[in-house]
Amino acid sequence: MLSISQKQRILGVLLLGLLTLAGSAFAKELIPPLEGYPPLTSSFGEYRSGHFHGGLDFSTGGQEGLPVRVPGDGHLFRMRVSGVGYGRALYIRLDDGRTVLYAHLSRFNHALEKLAREQQDRKGRYEIDYRPAQNTVRVSAGEVVAYSGQSGAGPPHLHAEVRVGGGAAIAENPMDHGWAIQDTIPPRLTALRFEPSGPGAEVNAEIDPVNISLPKGEVPVVNVYGPVRLWVETQDRANGGRYRLASYEVIAELNDERMAHIQMRAFDWNHAREVEWIFHERLAREKSGRWVNLSRTPRTKSRMYKETGSSETDFTFPAGSHRLVVRCLDYSGNETRREVRLVVQEEPSAATATVVRERGLRVQGNYLEARYPLPVKEAPSVLDPYGEESTLEWISRETRGGGVVFQTTGAPLTESGVWSFAKGTQKEQAAWVSLQDPNFLAVTDSVRLQIEASDLYEPMWIGISPQGWPGVFEKEPELIPVSQSFRLEPWAYPLRGSISVEIVSDKDLDRVGVYSRHGDRWSYEGNDVSTLGLKTNIGNLEELALFRDVRAPQVSLILPKAPKADSTPRVKAKIVDTGSGVTWRTMDMEVNGQSVICEWDPDARVLQSHLRTPLASGEHSVRVSVRDRAGNRTVREASFQIP
Structure with missing residues (x-):
């Protein structure tokens, strides 16, 4: 009789064969975007x-x-130009149906650069998202369509993707x-993280x-009791690079039976936020590893x-001693494996x-x-959503140092509601x-949460904990x-969708x-004033507060030095706002009294002109207007001479 692992290997071979047949339309390898094979x-x-x-960053x-070369015959599917995100980007739809994306380009080839300028002039702005009719702008395999750069996000590199559908x-x-x-270096596998995921675990x-x-x-x-969640700390590098790449494949086996398998082979952009489930969002934010x-x-x-x-979220292992093996592989098949002896206890x-x-x-x-640092005998006082003494069941655990921890237990609740706890x-x-x-709709004294079932990965408790009034931060004196601030727990926990959060306030909300x-900064989320307070949508459980932005953006004009007549000099403005922030849409x-196409670079904090008409000799005026998200506006005017 075949074991489960043998059946899985046979099934894997059959699936690989089916995938090969299904992917035969894409059997042709693409021409590399750059000469040679840069790291x-x-x-x-x-x-x-x-x-x-x-994609890959070269x-x-x-x-x-x-x-930057076209990987195969096709046509221009989409052209985007922006000072943020992908910067200057091209989407090439190949004749076999694949779409190749190149991003952070410095410029396009002459024909495409002309097309981009025409679209910018038609829109009257630098940012464009243009989709020409199918097959109207043809490109050929090996043709140079653009040049690498650092638009949108630096430093200089080429970002390249392959998409289907x-x-x-x-x-x-x-x-x-x-x-x-070329890759002959195996991944690093440095640690396992065990997270107790149930009462008593x-x-x-x-x-x-x-x-x-x-x-x-x-x-x-490792001694374990009860359900746990498992995380692997791993990184990879290829020849000529550093350890910062993702391992291509992570496999966990318990007593030679496969229990988990992740492969970095494809994802759906419609569900790209699931990165926050696959990677530990809180630890990633805290820069505590991948x-x-x-x-x-x-x-x-x-x-x-x-x-x-x-497909269970938590791992529950049978009592006894087990051999847990974790394997990390890169695309070339280089492998690192580590072993843990897992001892599963029958009692805590x-x-x-x-x-x-x-x-x-x-x-x-x-x-x-x-949690209590001192011994107590009774669980906390709890009121249910109807204001009655709660029927929540608790188990208690003594802690080192004489404290006590109470944990809720019993069957999952079927009815949503808000519980109150005395502290x-x-x-x-x-x-x-x-x-x-x-x-x-979760209504508390100061916060309201609008949550749809489709927004969550699993039924869960969401804590709403007052944190007191935040101080004025030195890095953000305008806020x-x-x-007071409210912390939604578990902090940084990922959500499938966005939930609506309203902070109730009777203050002037101007x-x-x-x-x-x-960390030590506050980031603007939104200011929907259509309710009793201010409302916004969030994609993770956060610590939130209301702030008033009392300072307009700081704007310094950078005028061209010694420009020549009949030229198109760059006029620039340095813009700094550490409060609610600015976007290109509010600049x-x-x-000379005419609005000009200008590019906003948020990394450099510089707005610069792209003049279309040469300037003649004489005096020329400049006016820059910038409004932050809170509505504060700054206007700067100056003039310069062209001899």
């Missing part, structure tokens, strides 16, 4: 804020202007299309997450998880090794914790969101707090917005 600076599928990295040695929504690993590079007697280092040649022992999530949720649509016979430890230093309520997703003189609240409620905290530049 990679980023690989397919890496973490980016809000999305996967959709090093250009710090230079701009390297010729009529809407070009499916990104595929370009290495599958002939752009594989523990790892090495800890109820908090535990990171297990994986030194070569050693087999660490952790890959082996725990799959049934609600993820990611193409990167491969079928292993289970008598006391958790976790040290509790302060009293508080913790939201762990599908359960709650109330001294302050009240904390938590909303239970059941996936059985298609649309749920004055108008409300120039006030909702901001989220990122305008006039030369």
Whole structure:
């Protein structure tokens, strides 16, 4: 009789054969975009804020202007020009149906540059998103269509993607299309992260997450009780590069049976935010490494998880001793593997090794914790959504140092609602969101959450915890707090969609917005004033507060030096705003009273003109107007001479 692993290997061979037949239309390898095989600076599928990295980044040695070639016969599908994002970008639809994207270009070839200028002049702005009719702008294999650069985001490099489908929504690993590079260096596999994911669960007697280092040649022992989630810390590099690439493949096997499998081969741009589930969003924000999530949720649509016979979010292992092997591979097949001896206990430890230093309520997703640094006998006082004494069930655990931790247990709640918890003189609240409620409005004293079931990966608790009034930050002196801040827990937890958050306020809301905290900075989220306070949409659970932006953008004009007659000199403006921020849509530049096409570079914080008509000798006037998101406006005027 075949074992499960043997069946999986046979199934894998059959699936590979089917994929080969299905992909025969794309059997032809693409011409590389650059001469030779420059090293990679980023690989397919890496973490980016809000999305996967959709292609390969090729090093250009710090230079701009390297010729970029068409990989096959086709036509121009789309042309985008912007000072942000992809910068100057081309989408080439090949005759076989594939779409190739080149981004961060310095310029297009002569014909396409002329086409871009025509579209800019027609729109009257620098930013364009142009889609010509099919086959009206033909390109040939090997033709130079553009030159590498750093538009949109630097430093200089070439970003190249391969997409499939009529809407070009499916990104595929370009290495599958002939752009594989020389690579003889195996990935790094440095640690495993075990996160207890249920009431009573523990790892090495800890109820908090535990990171297990994986030194070569050693087999660490990990003691586990209850359900856990598993994360792998791994990075890769190729010849001539540094360790910053994503490993192509991560596989976990328990007693030689495959339990998890991730492969960076394709993703759907319609579900690109699932990067925040596959990679540990909170640790990524804190720059604490790149952790890959082996725990799959049934609600993820990611193409990167491969079928292993289970789609459970949490791993629950049978009691006893087990051999856990994790393997990380790159595209060339170079492999690193590490082993852990997993000892699954039949009962939890008598006391958790976790040290509790302060009293508080913790939201762990599908359960709650109330932590006390001193011994107490009773669970916290809780009121249910109807104001009655709650029937929530708790288990208690003693902690090192004499404290106590209470954890909610029992069957999952089927009805959504808001529960209130006493914390001294302050009240904390938590909303239970059941996936059985298609649309749920969580109303607390100061915050309202509008949540649809489709916005969540799983039913969960969302904590709403007041954090007090934020101070005025030295880096953002123009932001004055108008409300206390509220932390939604678990902080940075990923959402499938966006939930609506309203902070109720009876204050004057002129120039006030909702901001989220990122370290020692606050970032503008929105200022919808159609409700009792201010409302915005968020894609992760954040710490939020209302701030008033009291300072207009700082604008300094940079006039051309010694310009020549009948030339098109660059007029620039340095724009700095550390409050609500600025966008190209709220900027305008006039030369001699006429609005001109101008490019906004947010990295350099510079707005610069792209004059179409040469300037004659004499005096010329410049006027720049900039408005921030809060509505503060700055206008600067000056003049310069052309001899």
